[in-house]
Amino acid sequence: MTFDLDLIVLYLPDIVRALGVTILLWLAGSALGLLVGFLIAVARRYGPRWLDWALLAPVELIRGTPFLVQIFLLYYGGPFIGLSLDSITAGLLGLTIYGAAYYSELWRSGFVAIPKGHVEAAQCVGLNRTQTLRRIILPEMTMLLLPSMVNMTILMLKETAILSIISVPELTLAVSALGTKYYAFVEGFAILALVYWALVEACSALGRYAESRLSKYRFAVS
Amino acid sequence: MKLKSLLTTAMAGLIGLATLGAAQAEDVLDKVKAAGVLKVGTETAFAPFDFIDAGEHVGLNIDLFAEIGKELGVTIEWVTLPWDGMFPGLESGKFDMVAGPATITNARMERFRFTAPIAEATVALLKKAGDDTITKPEDIAGKAVGSGKATAQLAQLVEFGATLPSPVEAKEYVSFNEAYADLAAGRVVAVANSFPNIAYVAQQRPETFALIEPPFGVKTYFGFPGRPDPEYATLMDAIDAALATIKADGRLGAIQKKWFGVEFDTPDKITKAAI
Amino acid sequence: MSWKLFWLLVEAARLTILLSVISVSIGFLLSSLVCAAVMSTHRSARIAGKLFVSFFRGTPLLVQLLLIYYLLPQIGLNVPSEVAAIVGMSLCTAAYQAEILRGGFSSVPRGLIEAANMCGFSKFAIFRRIRLPIAVQLTIPALISEAIMMLKSSSLVSVVGVVELSRMAQDLAASTYRPLELFAAAGLIYLIINLVVAGFGLQLEKRMQWGRT
Numbered sequence: 001m002t003f004d005l006d007l008i009v010l011y012l013p014d015i016v017r018a019l020g021v022t023i024l025l026w027l028a029g030s031a032l033g034l035l036v037g038f039l040i041a042v043a044r045r046y047g048p049r050w051l052d053w054a055l056l057a058p059v060e061l062i063r064g065t066p067f068l069v070q071i072f073l074l075y076y077g078g079p080f081i082g083l084s085l086d087s088i089t090a091g092l093l094g095l096t097i098y099g100a101a102y103y104s105e106l107w108r109s110g111f112v113a114i115p116k117g118h119v120e121a122a123q124c125v126g127l128n129r130t131q132t133l134r135r136i137i138l139p140e141m142t143m144l145l146l147p148s149m150v151n152m153t154i155l156m157l158k159e160t161a162i163l164s165i166i167s168v169p170e171l172t173l174a175v176s177a178l179g180t181k182y183y184a185f186v187e188g189f190a191i192l193a194l195v196y197w198a199l200v201e202a203c204s205a206l207g208r209y210a211e212s213r214l215s216k217y218r219f220a221v222s
Numbered sequence: 223m224k225l226k227s228l229l230t231t232a233m234a235g236l237i238g239l240a241t242l243g244a245a246q247a248e249d250v251l252d253k254v255k256a257a258g259v260l261k262v263g264t265e266t267a268f269a270p271f272d273f274i275d276a277g278e279h280v281g282l283n284i285d286l287f288a289e290i291g292k293e294l295g296v297t298i299e300w301v302t303l304p305w306d307g308m309f310p311g312l313e314s315g316k317f318d319m320v321a322g323p324a325t326i327t328n329a330r331m332e333r334f335r336f337t338a339p340i341a342e343a344t345v346a347l348l349k350k351a352g353d354d355t356i357t358k359p360e361d362i363a364g365k366a367v368g369s370g371k372a373t374a375q376l377a378q379l380v381e382f383g384a385t386l387p388s389p390v391e392a393k394e395y396v397s398f399n400e401a402y403a404d405l406a407a408g409r410v411v412a413v414a415n416s417f418p419n420i421a422y423v424a425q426q427r428p429e430t431f432a433l434i435e436p437p438f439g440v441k442t443y444f445g446f447p448g449r450p451d452p453e454y455a456t457l458m459d460a461i462d463a464a465l466a467t468i469k470a471d472g473r474l475g476a477i478q479k480k481w482f483g484v485e486f487d488t489p490d491k492i493t494k495a496a497i
Numbered sequence: 498m499s500w501k502l503f504w505l506l507v508e509a510a511r512l513t514i515l516l517s518v519i520s521v522s523i524g525f526l527l528s529s530l531v532c533a534a535v536m537s538t539h540r541s542a543r544i545a546g547k548l549f550v551s552f553f554r555g556t557p558l559l560v561q562l563l564l565i566y567y568l569l570p571q572i573g574l575n576v577p578s579e580v581a582a583i584v585g586m587s588l589c590t591a592a593y594q595a596e597i598l599r600g601g602f603s604s605v606p607r608g609l610i611e612a613a614n615m616c617g618f619s620k621f622a623i624f625r626r627i628r629l630p631i632a633v634q635l636t637i638p639a640l641i642s643e644a645i646m647m648l649k650s651s652s653l654v655s656v657v658g659v660v661e662l663s664r665m666a667q668d669l670a671a672s673t674y675r676p677l678e679l680f681a682a683a684g685l686i687y688l689i690i691n692l693v694v695a696g697f698g699l700q701l702e703k704r705m706q707w708g709r710t
Binding site: 273277303310316406426 | 501502505508563566567568570571575578655656657658660665667668669670671672673674675676677
């Protein structure tokens with residue numbers, strides 16, 4: 001076994017570029033997933049009943065199968081139904097769909113959890129609907145959902161590693177290709193572990209900061 | 223860089239500590255014979271060398287190692303890993319040698335000890351069945367062609383692509399199987415892999431794939447990689463001796479014929495590879 | 498795709514289920530220890546617990562498995578594939594489950610604990626009668642989702658040489674050159690297993706509705 005740090009320095013530009021792809025796909029996929037998930041949750045809760053049922057199946061389908069399988073079918077199976085995407089687009093679309101299914105369930109649990117009393121109280125003190133939404137429901141829900149949303153977003157980061165199977169030039173692919181080329185596997189694993197760990201910790205720290213800023217909206221759930 | 227040297231020292235210390243325990247290396251052939259088992263690492267997704275056919279682990283490797291086992295008087299235990307895990311597994315002692323096989327290259331010979339060649343590995347192209355725009359290897363000029371990442375076959379493709387009037391776009395895949403899937407999906411017009419492998423693919427799914435003849439690469443051979451360390455020398459010598467016997471009495475030819483449909487004329491030993 | 502191939506996938510799925518059940522169970526036991534450490538009054542135990550959770554949640558399971566399988570032999574621990582897979586999965590899920598449990602315990606309304614205190618409950622009685630049952634009740638849905646996550650993550654253990662459902666699909670795809678059919682079939686099997694687990698979770702949740710208003 002050789003632990004050759006020169007190799008890491010030599011390929012730093014490559015690794016940094018791949019890290020950029022990982023971060024970009026992660027952030028874009030999570031943001032789109034959050035948005036689409038919110039729309040799904042609203043449609044399922046406030047839309048007609050048939051819409052709720054129609055959306056249930058795809059959401060459960062996505063949540064019940066591994067991301068690896070989904071991304072494989074989307075990328076390699078897509079062209080057979082006329083959907084020929086390049087790897088980065090397919091990766092982003094896959095991440096968005098995957099994230100949307102999970103985020104929609106989180107949003108739904110948030111809608112359910114806001115006590116009716118809070119909304120009624122807001123109306124009693126004369127807040128209109130938008131004010132109630134902006135001042136009461138959204139902040140309370142954000143506070144409530146923040147930890148699980150942060151968790152899900154961390155999961156999204158780790159799922160980006162699976163995009164290597166469709167040759168997205170992201171971190172895991174770049175580092176493991178270097179490892180294979182130079183027989184420097186140990187260096188590769190160590191870099192991967194450290195980089196993902198750092199990103200996750202940064203994301204968690206951001207979540208904790210947001211939580212502390214919003215803590216006045218915390219209420220007891222029982 | 224201060225941090226770097228600090229890290230290097232720390233790492234070196236750790237590794238030194240780790241290797242200390244394994245300092246008194248025994249002869250591996252003695253160990254294998256005493257246990258009666260030769261452990262071989264392989265990837266079960268490399269037809270026709272090594273694959274799962276209707277639940278059975280079959281291929282040229284299985285037949286050939288069965289003969290090697292007979293010669294050495296040991297049974298073979300297979301450890302199946304994805305290809306990425308093959309060399310880390312070999313170096314961390316998960317198995318005594320690797321089947322695979324791998325293309326014998328000069329760079330790899332510096333790192334591993336290869337057995338005698340067991341088949342030809344010259345690179346050829348696979349196209350979609352019915353694609354009339356490609357009839358000879360030179361027709362891939364200016365088009366996208368897939369291959370496995372960090373493989374000798376990819377290196378050959380890139381080298382060949384550079385000699386053409388317009389460059390080939392080489393797309394890298396985690397394994398050849400994803401490259402085949404993308405050929406079927408139409409994102410690449412061809413896949414570059416060793417001749418025995420793609421001849422088999424074309425034969426298995428003639429409605430989807432077709433072979434482009436002749437192979438374009440320089441003549442290369444497949445061998446089984448093992449470790450170059452002194453304690454492995456007697457084992458690798460014994461396997462080479464067994465392979466020589468198996469080749470001399472025609473068993474190797476028969477096994478090649480069974481899996482490739484043809485016999486290859488392979489040299490007895492490679493000291494300097496073409497690439 | 499023939500029935501024979503589908504049946505091979507089903508056989509491999511049994512290993513997927515077995516690995517997941519073992520790892521989630523070991524992980525649950527470990528997670529109670531980790532959770533106790535994280536919530537402990539000892540500073541060093543807290544730090545150790547937090548570091549454990551941070552590392553195993555912060556790095557991909559894939560990388561953890563590779564480190565266990567390839568780096569442990571360097572210190573003389575040459576673990577076989579199945580053991581590496583179970584150890585990796587157990588440690589990873591233990592970190593997640595510990596966080597879930599911690600969340601459950603910290604969501605137990607303080608008023609209830611204070612009330613029990615006033616009524617003269619001992620510390621242990623409060624734990625057994627109030628905090629534990631409420632925490633478990635609150636965390637069942639999250640624990641079930643975690644179990645489903647592990648079932649799906651078990652597809653990664655093929656990197657250490659365990660041929661479970663998704664590796665079998667890849668191997669069969671590599672010899673039949675029909676990856677789409679095989680991946681779709683594997684996805685279907687995962688879906689069925691997970692629907693069963695989710696259904697079981699709902700039943701469990703219903704049975705645990707004690708004391709809910």
